[in-house]
Amino acid sequence: MAKITYVEHNGTEHTIDVKPGLSVMEGAVKNNIPGIDADCGGACACATCHVYVNEAWLEKTGTRSAMEESMLDFAEGVQDNSRLSCQIKVTDALDGLVVTMPESQH
């Protein structure tokens, strides 16, 4: 299990155990954490699971795929540490990961 902290835009923190193999998006959605909509269920088709990865974790979460990059380019409030959380696979190495949600997913 990897402990992941999801921080809502208003600062509310949710720390939960996520099973390796799931995506960071699935960890949030299956635990009913607000702020990640994930309309397409992980098909990298909608950009509604946008998160900001805490700087310390950028390397371990990997890099954006071409499709993800392209989707993010048109999302709102994109920063250098923006990722689509459906594209980050949870592994034991991500134990302690902190991600923050943007103000809206539209």
Added chain:
Amino acid sequence: MSEARVVIVGAGHAGGTAAALLRQYGHEGPIALIGDEPIPPYQRPPLSKAWLKGEADADSLALKPTEFYAEAGIDFRPGTSVSALNRGAKTVTLSDGSTLPYDHLILATGARAIALPIAGKDLEGILFLRTAADAEALKAAVGPGKRLAVVGGGYIGLEVAASGRALGADVVVLEREDRILARVACKALSDFFTGQHEAHGVTFELGCSVTAFEGRDGRVTGVTLADGRTIACDAVVVGVGATPNDELAKDAGLECARGVVVDLDARSVTDPAVFAIGDVAHRPMPIYDRMFRMESVPNALEQAKQAACAITGRPRPPGECPWQWSDQYDLKLQIAGYAFDVDEIVVRGDPATARFAVFHLKGDQVQSVEAINAPPEFMMGKQLILSRKPVNKAKLADPSISMKEVAA
């Protein structure tokens, strides 16, 4: 009214999401979620894609873990249907004979696959794809050496065809019109998908009318066409559209028009205590100045949000641009909007590169876009459809000009 009792009829993507959102939005009253399938709410889109190919399991399909419902105080009742709605008494009668009172009722009964009313329709091996049980049956029926006939060249049929090929089955698609996707896409897109599927070994019978299913020992062995030919097969998937499950609403006197007629809050125009969401709702769409019914996950989620906001006193979500997606082989198709009142089609990019987009215009406004492996066109198209901002067609047609500049 924070203790208001909410009953949700239908535990699909819409109903399951509405229940979860009500809790997210702080609703404290009782929530009952009534579903006629034996399992908790799950995602249907992977049934024709990742799940069929064995790349996703039941757990990954589930919207929430099974224990979520009890933990969130949601009274989930699987394997149960609603036989009657009594709006006067504000109760629903369940298939087990009990009645359940409500303050707010959410109808999320979905749609069901249309069957072909022809000879042999009840033979074993004639399948539909709507539920996890349907997908299970289909998975068992396709594999190397099997021959699958898909009736209907729409998105479901084509996704099944692609997955069938991935599993090693021979696949033939039988389509009534003279091209696939005839009802939902323009010719350029039909031609593109025809070529892609043919390259993957799918064969097509276009402009053909299916008149009967043939069988032996109760099991389907072929599909008979109006021209007298019989297409031999081991299994058939019928994907010729769906019809809304609005009988409960109709019987209760709620206004229906192939779906329950609702307002911008997903509330029935007949009864303020009743909401209808997802495939069963006939809803207003202000950007097109009309009302219609949609069958898509984004629509189900959006309306679940609308109903949950209305019930918990939150402001209505901002108007959305409807969208949907389809995955076939390594192609990602993203569609934004609907092609109403279109007078011009602009193709941006070269279909031969498998990266292009088809824009449907009304005057100089974008009504819809179909984007193949083209996220910028999809994302920006979505924004243009919503904003109704006029576009320069020459710029739009020129892929060397970025979508950001086109929309600037």
